[in-house]
Amino acid sequence: MADFPLIYERSKPGRRGAQPPAVREFDLAGALGEENLRREPPRLPEVSELDLVRHYTQLAHRQFSIDANFYPLGSCTMKYNPKVNEEAARLFADLHPYQAPETAQGALQLMYELQHDLCAITGMDAFSLQPAAGAHGELAGVLMIRAYHESRGEGEQRRVVLVPDSAHGTNPATAAMAGYEVREVPTGPSGEVDLEAFRAAMGPHVAAVMLTNPNTLGLFERRIVELARAAHAAGALLYYDGANLNAILGRVRPGDMGFDVVHLNLHKTFTTPHGGGGPGTGPVGVKARLAEFLPVPVIEKRGDEYVAVEDRPRSVGRMRSHFGNFGNLVRAYTYIRALGREGLRQVSGYAVLNANYLRVRLKELGFRVPFDRVNMHEFVAQPPEGLKTLDVAKALLDHGMHPMTVYFPLTVKEAMMIEPTETESLETLDAYVDALGQVLERAAADPDYLKGAPYETPVRRLDEVKAARQPVLRYAFEEG
Amino acid sequence: MRYHPHTPEDERRALETVGAGSIEELFADLPAELRDPDVDLPPGMDEAALLEHMRALAEKNSTRGPDFLGGGIRRHFIPSVTPHLALQSEFVTAYTPYQPEVSQGILQATFEYQTMMCELTGLDVSNASMYDGASATAEAALLAVRHTGRDRVVVSRGVHPETRAVIETYLRPLGVSIDVAELSPLTTAGLDLSDEVAGVIVQQPNFLGYLEEMRRLTDEAHAAGALMVAVVDPLSLALLTPPGAYGADVAVGDGQTLGNPPAFGGPTFGFMVVRQELLRQFPGRIVGQTTDVDGKRAFVLTLQAREQHIRRSKAKSNICTNHQLTALMATINVAALGPEGLRQVAAGSVERAHALAQRLAAAGFAPLAGSRFFAEFVLPVALPAEEVRSALARRGVHAGVPVPEEYGLGDAVVLAATERVSDDDIDALVRALDEVGAKRPEAVARG
Numbered sequence: 001m002a003d004f005p006l007i008y009e010r011s012k013p014g015r016r017g018a019q020p021p022a023v024r025e026f027d028l029a030g031a032l033g034e035e036n037l038r039r040e041p042p043r044l045p046e047v048s049e050l051d052l053v054r055h056y057t058q059l060a061h062r063q064f065s066i067d068a069n070f071y072p073l074g075s076c077t078m079k080y081n082p083k084v085n086e087e088a089a090r091l092f093a094d095l096h097p098y099q100a101p102e103t104a105q106g107a108l109q110l111m112y113e114l115q116h117d118l119c120a121i122t123g124m125d126a127f128s129l130q131p132a133a134g135a136h137g138e139l140a141g142v143l144m145i146r147a148y149h150e151s152r153g154e155g156e157q158r159r160v161v162l163v164p165d166s167a168h169g170t171n172p173a174t175a176a177m178a179g180y181e182v183r184e185v186p187t188g189p190s191g192e193v194d195l196e197a198f199r200a201a202m203g204p205h206v207a208a209v210m211l212t213n214p215n216t217l218g219l220f221e222r223r224i225v226e227l228a229r230a231a232h233a234a235g236a237l238l239y240y241d242g243a244n245l246n247a248i249l250g251r252v253r254p255g256d257m258g259f260d261v262v263h264l265n266l267h268k269t270f271t272t273p274h275g276g277g278g279p280g281t282g283p284v285g286v287k288a289r290l291a292e293f294l295p296v297p298v299i300e301k302r303g304d305e306y307v308a309v310e311d312r313p314r315s316v317g318r319m320r321s322h323f324g325n326f327g328n329l330v331r332a333y334t335y336i337r338a339l340g341r342e343g344l345r346q347v348s349g350y351a352v353l354n355a356n357y358l359r360v361r362l363k364e365l366g367f368r369v370p371f372d373r374v375n376m377h378e379f380v381a382q383p384p385e386g387l388k389t390l391d392v393a394k395a396l397l398d399h400g401m402h403p404m405t406v407y408f409p410l411t412v413k414e415a416m417m418i419e420p421t422e423t424e425s426l427e428t429l430d431a432y433v434d435a436l437g438q439v440l441e442r443a444a445a446d447p448d449y450l451k452g453a454p455y456e457t458p459v460r461r462l463d464e465v466k467a468a469r470q471p472v473l474r475y476a477f478e479e480g
Numbered sequence: 481m482r483y484h485p486h487t488p489e490d491e492r493r494a495l496e497t498v499g500a501g502s503i504e505e506l507f508a509d510l511p512a513e514l515r516d517p518d519v520d521l522p523p524g525m526d527e528a529a530l531l532e533h534m535r536a537l538a539e540k541n542s543t544r545g546p547d548f549l550g551g552g553i554r555r556h557f558i559p560s561v562t563p564h565l566a567l568q569s570e571f572v573t574a575y576t577p578y579q580p581e582v583s584q585g586i587l588q589a590t591f592e593y594q595t596m597m598c599e600l601t602g603l604d605v606s607n608a609s610m611y612d613g614a615s616a617t618a619e620a621a622l623l624a625v626r627h628t629g630r631d632r633v634v635v636s637r638g639v640h641p642e643t644r645a646v647i648e649t650y651l652r653p654l655g656v657s658i659d660v661a662e663l664s665p666l667t668t669a670g671l672d673l674s675d676e677v678a679g680v681i682v683q684q685p686n687f688l689g690y691l692e693e694m695r696r697l698t699d700e701a702h703a704a705g706a707l708m709v710a711v712v713d714p715l716s717l718a719l720l721t722p723p724g725a726y727g728a729d730v731a732v733g734d735g736q737t738l739g740n741p742p743a744f745g746g747p748t749f750g751f752m753v754v755r756q757e758l759l760r761q762f763p764g765r766i767v768g769q770t771t772d773v774d775g776k777r778a779f780v781l782t783l784q785a786r787e788q789h790i791r792r793s794k795a796k797s798n799i800c801t802n803h804q805l806t807a808l809m810a811t812i813n814v815a816a817l818g819p820e821g822l823r824q825v826a827a828g829s830v831e832r833a834h835a836l837a838q839r840l841a842a843a844g845f846a847p848l849a850g851s852r853f854f855a856e857f858v859l860p861v862a863l864p865a866e867e868v869r870s871a872l873a874r875r876g877v878h879a880g881v882p883v884p885e886e887y888g889l890g891d892a893v894v895l896a897a898t899e900r901v902s903d904d905d906i907d908a909l910v911r912a913l914d915e916v917g918a919k920r921p922e923a924v925a926r927g
Contacts, residue, residue, distance in 0.1 A: 003777035018559035018816040026831040042599040044819040060570035063585030067569035091538035096549040097745030100873035106540030120520040132611035133801040173788035173798035179653040182793040220509035275805030276586035277576040279747035317649035321614040321642040322745025338481040340524030349503040350484040356498040425485040457581040459778040467770035467782040475595040
C-alpha cells in the first residue's frame with residue numbers, strides 16, 4: 001500500500017481553499033519598503049476545501065483518543081472530557097486580552113472564583129492561574145521557593161532540591177532550570193520515600209523537596225506528615241507535584257499535609273482536553289507566607305470590580321503572556337461547578353476503586369505487582385516472567401486499546417503504570433483484562449507473535465533508531 | 481452532574497473483587513486526622529443550570545463592535561473549516577503521541593506543521609510548538625546562553641513588554657544579565673555589543689508595530705559572536721523577509737495570528753525554529769520521519785535525548801506538554817488559506833492599518849509615521865491611554881492597547897487593523913476618538 005500522503009503531496013499549484021476578504025488596491029512595497037519584502041513566497045500547501053477536509057479527517061482516523069479508545073496512561077489521568085466544557089469555552093473564545101477590563105468582567109470573575117475553588121480543593125491560601133502546563137507550574141513554584149529563601153537571606157546557602165528517584169522527569173529538570181543542584185532520595189522497600197534517608201539528606205543546604213502524593217507508584221506516602229515536619233524543621237519547603245491529585249480529591253488536601261507550594265494539571269484532574277500533547281494548564285498555589293511571590297497577574301476583587309493585578313513588587317514575575325491558558329480555565333471551572341463538592345469527592349472514590357479492581361484482575365492473569373497493597377488511582381505492574389512490557393503494549397494496540405504508561409517509573413524494571421480513571425465502566429475494564437489475557441495466550445502459543453505486534457494499526461513498529469540517526473524533520477520538496 | 485458510570489451493583493462487584501467493604505476503606509492509608517476536610521465549594525449543578533450560569537458570566541463580557549486591538553493578538557478571519565477539522569474528537573482527546581503506531585494523525589500533522597514553520601521563517605528545524613510567544617522567546621534566550629557559554633543577553637525595548645518580563649523570570653535565577661537596547665525613536669538603535677553577549681533579541685514588527693532593520697541588527701549581533709533571535713509575527717512572514725534570509729539563528733513568536741481565536745490571550749502556541757547547527761541545544765518535542773517494519777513511511781517523536789523524561793536534570797528544558805492542538809489549528813488554517821490566502825490576510829491587514837492611519841491624519845490626529853509599520857502603529861492621545869480605551873469601549877469600539885511609560889511617548893495607544901476592518905469601522909473609531917477628546921494634534925506630539 002502507498003504511504004499516506006502529506007498535505008504537501010495533495011497540493012497543486014493554483015488550487016485555492018478558504019478565501020479571505022479581497023485586498024484593495026494598495027502599494028505594499030511602498031508602505032513596507034522593497035527591502036523588507038520576501039523574495040520567494042513560502043511553500044505552503046495549495047488544496048481545495050474538500051481536499052483539506054478529507055486529509056485531516058482521515059488523519060484523525062489514524063489516531064487513538066479517549067473519545068474512541070480506552071486510554072489508561074498512568075500519571076496522565078486520561079478521563080472523559082465533558083462536552084459541556086467545550087460549549088462553555090466557546091462562549092469566551094472571542095475575548096481579547098487587551099480589551100478594556102470593564103468589558104471582560106465575566107472572564108475576570110471566573111478567574112477569581114477559580115482561584116478560590118482551587119484554594120478550597122488543595123487547602124492552599126492563594127493561587128495564580130498563569131502557568132501554561134504542569135512543568136511550567138513547577139518552574140513557577142520552584143522560582144517562588146527561591147524567592148522565599150532569598151527574602152530570608154538564605155538564597156546562597158540553600159542550593160539543593162531533593163526529588164525522589166521515582167519522580168517525574170520534569171521535577172529534576174525544573175529544579176535545574178531554576179538554578180538548583182538536584183539530589184535524589186531513594187525509595188524504600190515499601191515503595192514510599194525512605195524516611196531515614198530523607199532525614200539524612202535534609203539540612204540547611206536544602207531549599208525544597210518535590211513530592212507527588214500518591215507517588216508515581218500509585219502509593220500514598222503514609223508518613224507524609226513526618227516528611228513535612230522533617231523538611232520544615234530544616235527550613236526547607238515542600239513542593240507538591242499535582243499530577244496525581246485525582247486520587248485524593250475531597251479526601252485529603254496537600255495544604256493540610258504540610259505542602260507549601262502546589263501545581264495542578266488542569267488537563268489531568270480537571271478534564272481540560274490533552275489535545276494530542278497540550279495545551280495543558282498548570283496553576284500554582286501557595287501558603288500565605290509565599291503569596292507575595294506568586295506569578296502575575298493575580299485576580300483580585302476591589303469593591304464590585306474584578307482586577308488583574310500586575311503590580312506586585314515581590315512577585316517572581318510573569319511566566320508567560322496575558323492571563324495564562326484562559327480557555328482551559330473556563331473548562332476547568334465548568335467541570336468544578338458541574339460536580340461540586342460532593343461530586344469531586346466521588347471522583348477520587350471511583351478512580352481509586354477502578355484502579356484497585358484492575359490491579360486485582362491483572363494479578364489473576366499472572367501480571368506481577370511489585371508493591372502489592374491497596375493502591376490509589378493507579379498502580380505499577382510488570383508482565384509475567386519472560387515477557388517484555390513493550391511487546392505487551394504493542395500487542396494491545398491490535399485490540400483497539402491504548403497501552404498503559406511503559407518503562408516509568410524508572411525504579412521498576414519493565415514497569416507498566418496503569419491509571420484507568422473514574423469515568424471508565426467495569427465493562428471497559430473487563431474488556432481490557434480480556435484483551436491482556438488474549439495477548440498472554442497468543443504469546444504462550446507463539447513466542448514470535450508479540451515481537452511482531454502490532455499487525456493491524458495504520459503503521460506497524462517504527463524504526464526509531466533511524467529517525468534519530470538520520471533526522472528528517474521536515475518535508476523535502478522535489479526540486480524543479 | 482457526575483461522569484463516573486458506576487451503578488450500585490458495579491460498585492458492589494468491584495468492592496467484592498478488591499476485598500474491601502466500602503470505598504472509604506480504600507483510603508485507609510491517608511492520615512486519619514487530615515481526612516475529609518471541609519471543602520468550601522458549592523454543590524454541583526445539572527447541565528441546564530450550569531450552561532445558564534456560564535452564559536450569565538459570558539454576558540458580563542462584550543466583544544461586539546469594531547475592533548482595533550493588537551499587541552500581539554489579533555482577531556483575524558478564521559474560516560469555518562479550521563475549527564471544524566482541528567476540534568475533531570480524535571485530535572482533542574488524544575495525548576502526547578507516545579505510541580506512534582496509533583498516533584500517526586497528530587504526528588504527521590506535526591511534521592506538516594514543522595515544514596510550514598520552516599518555510600515561513602526560512603530556517604532549518606522547527607520543534608512541535610511551545611507554550612506561547614513569550615515563553616518561547618525566553619527559551620531562545622536560554623538556548624543562546626547554552627550555545628555560546630556566555631551569560632549576557634541584549635533585548636530590544638521593541639520586544640513586547642510581557643515577553644521581556646518572561647525573559648527576566650527565566651534568566652534571573654541563572655545569573656544571566658539582561659541589557660535593554662533602546663528605540664530611537666520607534667525602532668532599535670545601534671547595539672554597541674561587548675563580546676560577552678550570548679544573544680540579541682529583537683521583535684519584527686516591534687511591539688509598537690514598526691519595522692526594524694533586521695539585517696543590520698543581525699550583522700551587529702554576529703560581529704560580536706552573539707546569536708540573533710528574531711521574535712516574529714508568523715502571519716507577517718507571508719510578506720516580510722524571513723529571519724533565515726537576514727541571517728537570524730533563531731525565530732520565535734506566538735502563533736495566534738495564524739488561526740487561533742484570541743481566547744483572552746490563551747491558549748495560543750509558541751513556536752521556535754532554528755538553524756541546523758543549534759539542533760542539539762534545541763528544547764521541546766520534535767517529530768521525525770522514519771519507516772515501519774513494512775517499509776511504510778511513518779512519523780515519531782525523535783531526538784528525545786535532549787528532553788526531561790530521558791535527561792532529567794541535564795535536559796535542555798523542563799518543557800514536556802507543548803501546545804499541540806492550537807498548533808494543529810494553525811497548521812490546518814494555513815493549509816486552508818494556502819500561500820495566496822495567507823498573503824491576502826497579511827496584505828489586507830497592512831492595507832487596512834495604513835488606511836486607518838491616513839484617515840486619522842486627515843482628521844487631525846497625529847499617528848506616528850516616522851518609521852514603516854506593518855499592521856499596528858502608535859497614536860498619541862490627549863488623555864491617559866486606559867481612559868481612552870474605556871471611553872471607546874463605552875461607545876462600542878474595542879481599541880487602544882496602552883503604550884507603557886517606558887517608551888517615552890507620553891499618553892499613547894497602539895492601534896491595530898486586520899483584513900476584516902471595514903471603512904465603517906474606521907469611521908466609527910475616528911468619530912469615537914474625537915468624541916472622547918483623545919485628539920493630540922501633531923504640534924504637541926512628542927516622539
